Amino acid sequence: MNLKKAGFSTRAVHAGQGPCPVTGALSTPIYQTSTFVFQNVDQGAARFAGEEEGYIYTRLGNPTVAAFEEKIAVLEGGEAGLAFSSGMAAISAVLFALTKQRDHIVSCDTIYGCTHAFMSSILPRYGIETTFVDLSDPEKGAAALRPNTKVIYLETPANPTMKLVNIAAMVELARQVGARVVIDNTFATPYLQRPLELGADVVVHSATKYIGGHGDVIAGVAVGSKEFIDEVRVTTLKDIGGVLGPFEAWLLLRGLKTxxxxxxxxxxxxxxxxxxxxxxxxxxxxxxxxxxxxxxxxxxxxxxxxxxxxxxxxxxxxxxxxxxxxxxxxxxxxxxxxxxxxxxxxxxxxxxxxxxxxxxxxxxxxxxxxxxxxxxxxxxxxxxxxxxxxxxxxxxx
Structure with a gap:
């Protein structure tokens, strides 16, 4: 069955998951391992070189985590997903991947407090400047753009004022300067809003919240094009860390079914x-x-x-x-x-x-x-x- 054409509830139950090919277990196993054994030296070398698909080390990928990543990507309508140990790990990894020294970010002024702190206190240490502006007014967003603007970042609805931003309008602004649109979709979730379908480039979540839904896991996730997600996986996730564990991924898979x-x-x-x-x-x-x-x-x-x-x-x-x-x-x-x-x-x-x-x-x-x-x-x-x-x-x- 083509799950991309299935209803949302069907995708929430079945995407990324199937019976275990070895045991037939219906529930996705928890692959609680740090490393994976190669059949021989050539296979290990081929996997490190990217010439053969397969698992190497859980910081680079894990079957339980991969099942969650596939499920959330299908629900968001994206090509690929990447799981993190927290929402802030996802946000920081994405922004580090999209910016470099002397780059500029335009962000809505009403965002999660730790995201604001990251942009205003951490990124400036690396020469990355953020302008905070009321993006519910597209004219204010346009006025904040610069030739070196690389990201337009927003939450909609915003935390905690419930202010909305017109996603399509922000996408149009971003295209004027070649910037990417990154949206924290934690409040709305893909059940209510799928920003990628409206032209956004990357969606991030604190998966701790509605995606997990039971108050028992800390996690984050980013969804976007396969090219971008692969880039983040082998750079900011691999080299900085912030990796989601297999048990946490299993809790998220369980939560997403309901x-x-x-x-x-x-x-x-x-x-x-x-x-x-x-x-x-x-x-x-x-x-x-x-x-x-x-x-x-x-x-x-x-x-x-x-x-x-x-x-x-x-x-x-x-x-x-x-x-x-x-x-x-x-x-x-x-x-x-x-x-x-x-x-x-x-x-x-x-x-x-x-x-x-x-x-x-x-x-x-x-x-x-x-x-x-x-x-x-x-x-x-x-x-x-x-x-x-x-x-x-x-x-x-």
């Missing part, structure tokens, strides 16, 4: 929770692309298919102190960073995930002291809402 079911529930729950929050008198503003009140709701309907994701951010009328009181009073929702887990998680971006931002840049990006981020889980929506309601009602006095 990925469409989980995403459907995440999206349905988030829509109900967002509507509840928007109507509650203690809430000042809700940021969720599925709400008609979201300023880019029309773009979300065009760019995202099958839902609007499980992430919500909101501000309370009482600001930071009200946010603290709410988060400390919740019983079902867990006060924890990360996202995309089966459990509902709530956290304070300004003091937690986005604390690496300089305060003035954080505020400019819309990450206020009173902003609360909610990763809606797959519990019963009524129970999530009941927990939020008791906490919010307590703010009304």
């Amino acid at each position: 990925f469409p079911l989980r995403m459907e529930k995440h999206c349905a729950n988030a829509m109900e929770v967002a509507a509840f929050l928007e109507a509650h008198p203690a809430v000042e503003r809700v940021y969720y692309p599925g709400l008609p009140s979201h300023p880019q709701h029309d773009l979300a309907k065009k760019q995202m298919q099958g839902g609007f994701g499980g992430m919500i951010s909101f501000e309370l009328k009482g600001g930071l102190e009200a946010g603290k009181q709410l988060m400390n009073s919740l019983e079902l929702c867990s006060l924890a960073v990360s996202l995309g887990d089966t459990e509902t998680l709530i956290q304070h971006p300004a003091s937690m995930t986005h604390s690496p931002y300089p305060p003035e840049e954080r505020l400019k990006a819309g990450i206020t002291d009173g902003l609360v981020r909610l990763s809606v889980g797959i519990e019963d929506a009524a129970d999530i809402i009941a927990d939020l309601k008791q906490g919010l009602d307590g703010l009304l006095g």
Whole structure:
């Protein structure tokens, strides 16, 4: 069966996996090995020279990891995937592969805090400069371009403000200067949005989040053309490290089999929770692309298919102190960073995930002291809402 033509759920279950050719085992084996034995010296030499396909050493490739890489590439609509030990390992490897000294990156100003820190603190040590700009306005993106711009980098929806960027517009801008478009698709996932089909060059994920989905693995992945992925594998992955282990890859394979079911529930729950929050008198503003009140709701309907994701951010009328009181009073929702887990998680971006931002840049990006981020889980929506309601009602006095 041609899985590329199959439905998304079928691909999530079957892509990259089949019965073990030796034992017939239905579940992909965990090849928990560091190295692989050659039949003879000539075979070892041929594999190192790239003249024969096959495994050498798990830092260069592993059958369990390869199954995950193939599955996520099929789901994203890319030619090849490359797994990493974390989302930041994937992001840093991709950016190092695409840039060199005196190159320039244009990035959206609202991104994950550690990504911002990498671009603003680590890359400058290697002579690579980043301009942070509001890419939801294509004119601002165009104004930031330079002849030496090599990458346009963005998250859409953005973490944590849920701001969207028009992917097709960024692709058009990038082509003007020969830059590559790299998109962190962690929030949307390929279930809702496939940037490569819209012209992007590389997609990265923190696979820790929705792809794994169970809060039990740290991982990252990049998807793009086979030529680019092969280049990253034998350069920044091989020489810097950040390799995903076989057991972690197996956990991701297991998680992806229920990925469409989980995403459907995440999206349905988030829509109900967002509507509840928007109507509650203690809430000042809700940021969720599925709400008609979201300023880019029309773009979300065009760019995202099958839902609007499980992430919500909101501000309370009482600001930071009200946010603290709410988060400390919740019983079902867990006060924890990360996202995309089966459990509902709530956290304070300004003091937690986005604390690496300089305060003035954080505020400019819309990450206020009173902003609360909610990763809606797959519990019963009524129970999530009941927990939020008791906490919010307590703010009304």
